Amino acid sequence: MxxxxxxxxxxxxxxxxxxxxxxxxxxxxxxxxxxxxxxxxxxxxxxxxxxxxxxxxxxxxxxxxxxxxxxxxxxxxxxxxxxxxxxxxxxxxxxxxxxxxxxxxxxxxxxxxxxxxxxxxxxxxxxxxxxxxxxxxxxxxxxxxxxxxxxxxxxxxxxxSLEYQALARDRDWFDIARKEMVPLLAKRYALDNPAWQAWLKAAPKAEALAGDWSFSGHLPGKGELAGVMSVTADGSDTFKVSVKGQYADGSPFNGDGSAILYSGYEWRGNVTIDGVTMRQVFAAQGTAMQGRMFEAEHDERGLDFIAAKQGSQRLLAVQPGYVKAGGEAEVTLIGSGLNGKPDFGKGVQVLDVLEQGADRIKVKVKAAADARPGLRTVSVGGLKGPSLAVYGAIDSVRVVPAFSVARIGEGGGSTPKVQGRFDAEAWGKGADGKPYRIGVFPAQWKVEAFDERAKEDEDVKFAGTMQGDAGVFTPGDAGPNPARKMSTNNAGNLKVIAAVDDAGKSLSGEGHLIVTVQRWNNPPIP
Structure with missing residues (x-):
């Protein structure tokens, strides 16, 4: 053992x-x-x-x-x-x-x-x-x-021992694998695919990625951010990277690092942002990049990332992506080659242009009191991009992700804790009665026992703590806990509850969080 x-x-x-x-x-x-x-x-x-x-x-x-x-x-x-x-x-x-x-x-x-x-x-x-x-x-x-x-x-x-494990001992695993799975996989994931040869011929030169990139992102527990990533060629398929941006609350998102390109589009970078090393895993094609940045030591602490090369024309994001009927809001458009007055669709009026640039436009908008609830396509000149949600009232709240796993750690051991990080999504009901996503809203967060067994085992007390204003759950220490029944560890089975205030009315949503033991084998592809 x-x-x-x-x-x-x-x-x-x-x-x-x-x-x-x-x-x-x-x-x-x-x-x-x-x-x-x-x-x-x-x-x-x-x-x-x-x-x-x-x-x-x-x-x-x-x-x-x-x-x-x-x-x-x-x-x-x-x-x-x-x-x-x-x-x-x-x-x-x-x-x-x-x-x-x-x-x-x-x-x-x-x-x-x-x-x-x-x-x-x-x-x-x-x-x-x-x-x-x-x-x-x-x-x-x-x-x-x-x-x-x-x-x-x-x-x-x-x-x-594979054949004696769950979902194998109840069937002839080896025979099914050879006679049924092999033909299925060979057809579905064949070696010879014209798409690969076509890509090799059409892939742009890596040098084309050098330049400034406007980007938008979202980090659960923190919020939206935007900025510029500058890319400089540093050899064959390698780059120097400089990032300068900020979150919606004004806090910085700045750093430097390097990156390498594989397969003509697989961008992999290491960038130190405000003292924390983050990895970049992007698909970079032409004038577009998209993927995720995450902390090297905590891959759960990551943000969605989308970027457009400056000089191209693309509308990336609307921040925030919603306005209430009868209300006003300051909205920022992020992109590249933005030129002209923004249009937010029927029932939404631009009151003032607060800032105008090729990669960033900030405006004050007002939604008419009788504006129909639903999504509007946002446009700037001839560019069309993400939607703006207009809502009269929030119909429901969803916790995202709906199912999550956190892991105990530290406690004298070598593995770090793996947090649970959540967003509260508000959803509305359109004029057609169909649900539509409004966007991520501030919420008050808490955890409760998922079932009677979790309540009996006091999982809420031992499994960890939820940051009430951010939706960040930090699990307990690893190792046996003498204060628990049978000195077991700090695992738990929890409900994650987000409460969103809508004009004095509180609406809540629930998610499921499993707090479990450390992951000892953590390969690049799980």
């Missing part, structure tokens, strides 16, 4: 170190990729026709996917490789055997560390693959049928 624990922790530490390497530009002193493949990899992977190598040449993956493959070679097969060589190899493989942008659509949440995503896969894939790791990990790789079958064999050989 001790050996297994040390091995798991070693794999986790290696994955963390490798993930840091993924976001760092490689040194020009490292060996070239072909030398590494020939001198290091060819000892196990045999040459094939066309300069191919067995196994390696018959897969396509994201940068994180190739990183995990190399880490597995290190931990399971004793591969000796330097950090610099590993960076070089990941870069080469991601560039030559990566995924097209269309092949990552719908599953980028795993790359962006959105770990509270509730996946939507067919029942068979969820039960056969998604019970041990995310379905996205499967969807973010491409193989022919023979390689999918070898992956099945690898699973059973590496984890022989």
């Amino acid at each position: 001790k050996r297994r624990l040390r091995s798991g922790m070693g794999a986790s530490l290696l994955a963390v170190a490798a993930c840091v390497a993924l976001h760092s530009p490689h040194s020009l002193a490292a060996r070239d990729a072909q030398s590494i493949l020939r001198e290091t990899c060819q000892g196990c992977h045999t040459p094939e026709t066309g300069d191919k190598l067995s196994r390696i040449s018959h897969q396509r993956k994201t940068p994180e996917g190739w990183l995990m493959s190399i880490a597995r070679m290190q931990t399971m097969h004793g591969l000796q490789i330097s950090d610099e060589d590993r960076r070089t190899l990941v870069k080469y493989l991601a560039d030559t055997q990566g995924l097209a942008p269309s092949e990552t659509d719908g599953v980028r949440y795993a790359l962006e560390r959105r770990l509270n995503t509730v996946e939507q896969f067919d029942e068979k894939t969820a039960q056969m693959c998604g019970r041990c790791h995310s379905g996205a990990r499967v969807a973010l790789q491409r193989r022919p049928a023979r390689e999918w079958e070898r992956l099945v064999n690898f699973h059973l050989g590496q984890w022989p």
